[in-house]
Amino acid sequence: MKHTLSVLLQNKPGVLSRVTGLFSGRGFNIESLCVAETLDPGISCLTLVTRGDNAIIEQITKQLHKLIDVLKVTDISEKEYVEREMVLIRIKAEAQTRAEVLRVIDIFRGKVVDVSSRSYAIEVTGSASKIQALIDLLKPIGIKEIVRTGTIAMARATKNK
Amino acid sequence: MKEEELMVKMTGSQAIVKCLQEEGVKTIFGYPGGAVIDLFDALMDSDITNVLVRHEQGAVHAADAFSRVTGEVGVALLTSGPGATNGVTGIATAYCDSIPLVILTGQVPRSLIGNDAFQEVDIVGITRPCTKHNYLVSNKDELVPILREAFYIARTGRPGPVLVDLPKDLMAGQVTYPEQKPIRMQNYQPTYEPHIGQIAKACKQILKSRKPVLYVGGGVILSDAHKALEELAINLSIPVTMTLMGLGAFPGSHPLSMGMLGMHGSYTANMAVAQSDLLIAVGARFDDRVTGKLEEFACNAKIIHIDIDPTSISKNVKVDIPIVADCQYALTAINSWFSKEPGINMKEEAAQHEAWLETIREWSTRYPMTYKEEGELIKPQYVVEMLDKLTGGDAIITTEVGQNQMWTAQFFKFNKPRHFVTSGGLGTMGFGLPAAIGAQMAFPDRLVIDVAGDGSIQMNIQELATAKQYNCPIKIALLNNSYLGMVRQWQELFYDKRYASTVMEVTPDFVKLAEAYGAVGLRATKKSEVVPVIEKALATKNLVIMDFVIAREENVYPMVPAGKATTEMLLV
Numbered sequence: 102m103k104h105t106l107s108v109l110l111q112n113k114p115g116v117l118s119r120v121t122g123l124f125s126g127r128g129f130n131i132e133s134l135c136v137a138e139t140l141d142p143g144i145s146c147l148t149l150v151t152r153g154d155n156a157i158i159e160q161i162t163k164q165l166h167k168l169i170d171v172l173k174v175t176d177i178s179e180k181e182y183v184e185r186e187m188v189l190i191r192i193k194a195e196a197q198t199r200a201e202v203l204r205v206i207d208i209f210r211g212k213v214v215d216v217s218s219r220s221y222a223i224e225v226t227g228s229a230s231k232i233q234a235l236i237d238l239l240k241p242i243g244i245k246e247i248v249r250t251g252t253i254a255m256a257r258a259t260k261n262k
Numbered sequence: 263m264k265e266e267e268l269m270v271k272m273t274g275s276q277a278i279v280k281c282l283q284e285e286g287v288k289t290i291f292g293y294p295g296g297a298v299i300d301l302f303d304a305l306m307d308s309d310i311t312n313v314l315v316r317h318e319q320g321a322v323h324a325a326d327a328f329s330r331v332t333g334e335v336g337v338a339l340l341t342s343g344p345g346a347t348n349g350v351t352g353i354a355t356a357y358c359d360s361i362p363l364v365i366l367t368g369q370v371p372r373s374l375i376g377n378d379a380f381q382e383v384d385i386v387g388i389t390r391p392c393t394k395h396n397y398l399v400s401n402k403d404e405l406v407p408i409l410r411e412a413f414y415i416a417r418t419g420r421p422g423p424v425l426v427d428l429p430k431d432l433m434a435g436q437v438t439y440p441e442q443k444p445i446r447m448q449n450y451q452p453t454y455e456p457h458i459g460q461i462a463k464a465c466k467q468i469l470k471s472r473k474p475v476l477y478v479g480g481g482v483i484l485s486d487a488h489k490a491l492e493e494l495a496i497n498l499s500i501p502v503t504m505t506l507m508g509l510g511a512f513p514g515s516h517p518l519s520m521g522m523l524g525m526h527g528s529y530t531a532n533m534a535v536a537q538s539d540l541l542i543a544v545g546a547r548f549d550d551r552v553t554g555k556l557e558e559f560a561c562n563a564k565i566i567h568i569d570i571d572p573t574s575i576s577k578n579v580k581v582d583i584p585i586v587a588d589c590q591y592a593l594t595a596i597n598s599w600f601s602k603e604p605g606i607n608m609k610e611e612a613a614q615h616e617a618w619l620e621t622i623r624e625w626s627t628r629y630p631m632t633y634k635e636e637g638e639l640i641k642p643q644y645v646v647e648m649l650d651k652l653t654g655g656d657a658i659i660t661t662e663v664g665q666n667q668m669w670t671a672q673f674f675k676f677n678k679p680r681h682f683v684t685s686g687g688l689g690t691m692g693f694g695l696p697a698a699i700g701a702q703m704a705f706p707d708r709l710v711i712d713v714a715g716d717g718s719i720q721m722n723i724q725e726l727a728t729a730k731q732y733n734c735p736i737k738i739a740l741l742n743n744s745y746l747g748m749v750r751q752w753q754e755l756f757y758d759k760r761y762a763s764t765v766m767e768v769t770p771d772f773v774k775l776a777e778a779y780g781a782v783g784l785r786a787t788k789k790s791e792v793v794p795v796i797e798k799a800l801a802t803k804n805l806v807i808m809d810f811v812i813a814r815e816e817n818v819y820p821m822v823p824a825g826k827a828t829t830e831m832l833l834v
Contacts, residue, residue, distance in 0.1 A: 111449065115398075119390060126391050156576065163573040169395040169415060172449045 103132070104158050105184060105254045108147040108165055109173040112138060116170045120147065123168065129153065129161050133186075133229075133251030144172065148253045150229075177254045184254040187226045188235070189214070193243030194221045202242060209235045220245060274405055274433040275304035278366070281409045282310060284442060287337050289313060289328065289703050291321040295341025296381060297368025300433045302339075313703055313732055316724040318345050320696035322352020323722070326361050327683045327700030331658055333486065335362045335416050336700070342368040342430075343381030347388065351690060353423050354392040358687025359507060360484060362421035364412050365389075369398065371431035386427050394422030399429065402437040414445045419452030420571040421484055452570060456587035456595050464542075464566045464583050465599045469611060471540035471564075473618045474500045477523065477552075480507030480686065481545015481569060481589045483679040488512065490593035491544065497600070499612035501622050503531035505546050506671055507686040514675035515655075520622065521631060524552040525822045526668045529629035532820070532828040534622055535560050543567045545589040548578040549687070558827035568592045631672050632834055638788040639813045642666070642741040645792055646673040649711060649739060652796050657709040658683065658701045662694035662718030664748035666741045668818040670713045692721025695738065699725060702734040709800070712738045716769050717746040726779040729805050737799045738807045743814045744769050751817045755832070772809040781805035 110116050117136060124131050132150040139146045151161060158176065165174045177184075194202050199221075206213065206223050209231065215222035225235055229252055236244070272280070278301055282290070291313045294302045305312055315321040318340045325336030336356075340349045346367040356363045370379040386398045395415050397408045405428075412424040468474060482491055488511050495502050495518050502512045503523040512519055523531035535541060541563040546552070553559040556578060567574075567581040568589055575584045585592050600606060633643040646669050649657075655675055660683040661667040667684055676682045683701055685693040698712040712719075719740060729736050750764040773783030782804050786795040792810065799806040820831040 114400075115386065115390070118387070122390055156580075160573065160577060167571070167573055169447075169450050 102154065103150060103152050103178065104176055105178040105182065105252060106149045106151065106162070106165070107175045107177050107254060108149060108171060109139070110145050110147060110168075111170040111172070112143050112145040113170060116145070117147075119168050119170060120149075120165065123164055124151075127160075127164065129157065135251040135253050148251070150252050175256070177256050181257040182254050183257060184228055184252050185226050186229050186232050186252045187224065187250045188232050189222060189224055189248045190236070190239060190244055191215075191220050191222045191246040192239055193219065193245060195219060198242050202239075205235070205238055211235070270439045271436055272439055273300065273304065274402060274428075274435055274437050275300040277406050277437050277439050278409060278428070278433065279304045279308045279310065280439060281406050282337065283308065285335065285413045287335075290337040290339055291315055291324040291328070291700065292339030293318050293321055293341065293345060295345045295368060297342035297370060297430045298339060298345075298366075298428070298433070300430065301366070301368070301428070312339065313699070313728065315696065315699075315728050317722060318348035319352050319692065320699070320722050320725045320728065322349045322363070322365065323355065323690075323693050323696035324700030324703070325363055326352060326356045327660060327697035328704045329361050329363060330683045331680050331701045332704045333680065335364055335413055337364050337366070339366045340368070341381070342370055342385070343383050345381075346385040347383055350389060350392065353389055353425065355685050355688045355690040355693060356423040357392045357394065359480060359685065360421050361423065362416040363423035364409075364416050365393075365423055365425040367425060367427050368433075369427045369429045372400065372429045373431070375429065385425065389425050392423075393425045394420075396425040396427070398427040399432055402432055402435060405432060405437055406440050410442070410445060411447070414447075415450065419450070420481075453586050454570070454588040454591050456568070456585050456592040458595070460583060460585045461592065461595045461599055464585060465596055465603070467540060467564055467566060467583060468498065468542070468596075469606070472614060473538045474498075474540040474542060474615065475534050475538040475563075476500050476502040476512075476542045476544065477505070477535065477546055478502060478508045478511050478544045479505040479546025482508060482511040483545075485545065485570070485589040486679070487545070487588075487590035487593050488679045490590055490597060493597050494593055497597070497608050497612065499615045499619060500542070501534060501619065503527070503535065505549070505552055505686070506684060508546060509671060509682045510676035510679045513677040515677055520626070522671050524549075524828065525554065525824070526672065526818050526820065527828070528626070528631050528672070529820055529831060529833065530622055530625040532822070532831060533625050536562070536827070536829045538563045541565045543569075544593065545569060547574045550578075553578065554822050554826055554828040558829070629833065633816075633819075634834060636813060638790065640786060640789050640792060640810050642669045642810070642812045642816055643673045644789065645739060645741060645810050645812070646670050646713065648792055648796055649713070650674045652793070652800060653709060653711070657681070657711050658705065660684065660694045660697040660701060660710065660712045662712070662714045663689045663691045664715050664718055664746065665751065665816075665818050666713050666715040666718065666747075668748070669741070672818075691718040693718075695719055695722050695725045695729070695736075698736045698738070699729050699732070699734055702729070702736055703732065710734070710736050712736055714738055714740045715747060716740060716742040716744060716772075717766060720769075723775075726776070726781060726805065730780050734805060735803055736805055739796075740772055740807055740809050741812050742769070742772065742809055743812050743816070745814065748818070750815070754815065754817070755821075756823070772807050776805070776807040779805070781807060783807050783809065785809040785811065787811045
């Protein structure tokens with residue numbers, strides 16, 4: 102099963118390689134990984150998507166926690182959460198397809214961020230599945246380049262707070 | 263005056279030495295080189311002894327053994343590049359057996375890092391997976407705080423080696439020495455106290471059990487929990503089996519001891535685990551050499567698992583009652599639960615296990631740990647038995663790795679913790695001799711014996727010179743069969759006796775070799791010579807190699823073939 106883990110870690114050199122080394126050394130897989138500073142510049146937040154049964158996810162969580170530079174590990178996907186990924190796509194936009202491309206982008210609430218006579222560069226955010234649906238639609242038209250950020254996620258606020 | 267003015271200025275090297283002194287370090291093991299020359303220079307002005315080994319692997323093994331016998335943090339000091347990489351096997355050895363070490367490595371000056379400078383390696387990168395934690399010190403204000411943190415991390419929680427990489431310019435430059443403050447790390451807070459609800463649950467489960475087994479590992483020794491363990495086992499008459507790392511945690515000659523379990527464990531221990539209804543695992547980690555085929559390991563038992571490292575719990579075997587805690591804290595809590603809980607008569611509870619103990623006694627009478635005598639041929643097991651007998655069981659025993667190690671584990675009765683020093687998890691050949699040096703440096707007046715094999719000892723034979731230089735009167739009991747015996751045994755049993763690269767066609771004359779190093783060499787080729795040779799060695803105040811030419815193709819039994827259930831033992 103897919104799990105999204107949110108990991109708070111010290112923002113120091115080498116910390117990311119401790120995390121990735123742990124995954125490669127123990128044969129756990131990483132589907133996506135996204136890391137950036139939090140409000141506290143000394144602490145980074147890493148969002149990691151992985152797959153495994155409960156025993157494996159339990160080991161992953163414990164092993165991450167065992168790393169000295171790791172402050173907190175949360176399996177966000179255990180509860181309600183929102184996840185987002187951003188994608189930049191450069192898509193072929195010839196005279197006959199320009200309008201079609203714009204319509205598709207509009208449906209996905211995307212934005213055109215760069216235009217040339219033969220292509221658009223577009224920006225779309227959404228869940229991983231939404232991004233995948235968009236890619237599937239655009240593929241026949243002709244995707245020239247694609248860059249994805251990987252998933253970031255946040256738990257939903259509890260109702261009574 | 264301002265706080266800063268109160269702080270003392272000194273060189274980085276002097277600060278490191280001062281910090282080592284604050285940590286109570288008296289002996290370190292090291293090998294110099296360009297990157298650490300300043301630090302060695304500063305050490306000369308201190309009361310800290312550096313034991314100059316002959317290879318950096320030896321330095322780390324010696325520091326490791328120093329820690330195993332004393333319970334203190336061992337310290338090794340290596341230079342950059344090859345000095346550091348030579349230490350990696352030692353570091354991995356300590357990591358696998360959870361031994362607290364601080365490894366100091368020199369590094370090229372900060373301005374050269376990343377430039378492929380002379381003797382530069384990314385040792386922090388290389389040792390990331392085999393240290394508990396590691397650091398590259400990148401500015402002078404961090405130097406002392408990092409060292410203090412390194413000692414703290416090494417000795418607390420599940421202990422382990424911590425490496426600190428020290429750029430040369432930092433050690434040569436000036437630093438201010440910060441005041442000592444208690445260490446508090448927001449991101450590292452090991453759990454020592456057990457959850458009291460889990461303790462009660464475990465105790466109630468123990469009361470329900472009719473066939474309990476205590477399965478104890480190195481964690482009991484590391485946390486000095488042997489007294490609490492004895493109290494629990496003896497008060498409730500619970501039989502005890504130990505892992506290789508756990509030997510000595512419970513007295514081997516006590517009637518409740520079943521000896522070691524697992525691949526080369528006793529028949530009794532393996533049968534008891536298989537038939538028990540409650541397995542109480544304490545400071546052990548369900549290693550594959552212990553469990554054999556996982557599906558059939560203790561499959562009739564509920565499992566209580568006490569370990570300070572949460573990752574050890576339910577890693578290999580699903581546990582019914584997990585207790586994350588220091589073994590000593592947890593066992594003490596269990597003992598006090600039993601003494602406080604109203605309506606419990608310990609004698610009656612203990613008597614409930616009598617039928618179970620009877621079964622166990624029958625197993626050990628019918629299938630004792632044994633071997634076949636063959637006239638005047640020297641059986642290695644006999645050598646170990648005689649060592650045990652003639653030393654009164656009080657010596658510190660180190661071993662190499664392989665058959666010599668297993669025979670020692672099987673036939674020497676370890677009655678006290680911190681008397682058996684062996685590379686368990688990593689199984690590092692060449693461990694025994696440098697380990698014996700580390701143990702002897704810790705206790706110059708005690709008897710230290712390295713039970714060795716002729717293959718293994720040659721991996722760090724150069725340390726004979728170190729032993730001689732520091733007047734370590736170590737007794738090396740060499741079980742010499744001119745084979746890489748353990749691998750040969752596997753080849754005999756599972757590879758049609760095809761002895762691929764296990765025959766040591768050339769081995770040195772170990773008696774002459776001993777003499778070349780200024781040690782004493784003795785040889786026994788017949789059984790009747792064994793006792794006189796040991797007696798002579800014990801009476802010698804020098805480093806001694808006892809070359810026992812043993813029955814060449816003697817095997818270690820019982821043996822559980824890899825991947826089989828531990829009840830499927832090959833016996834003598």
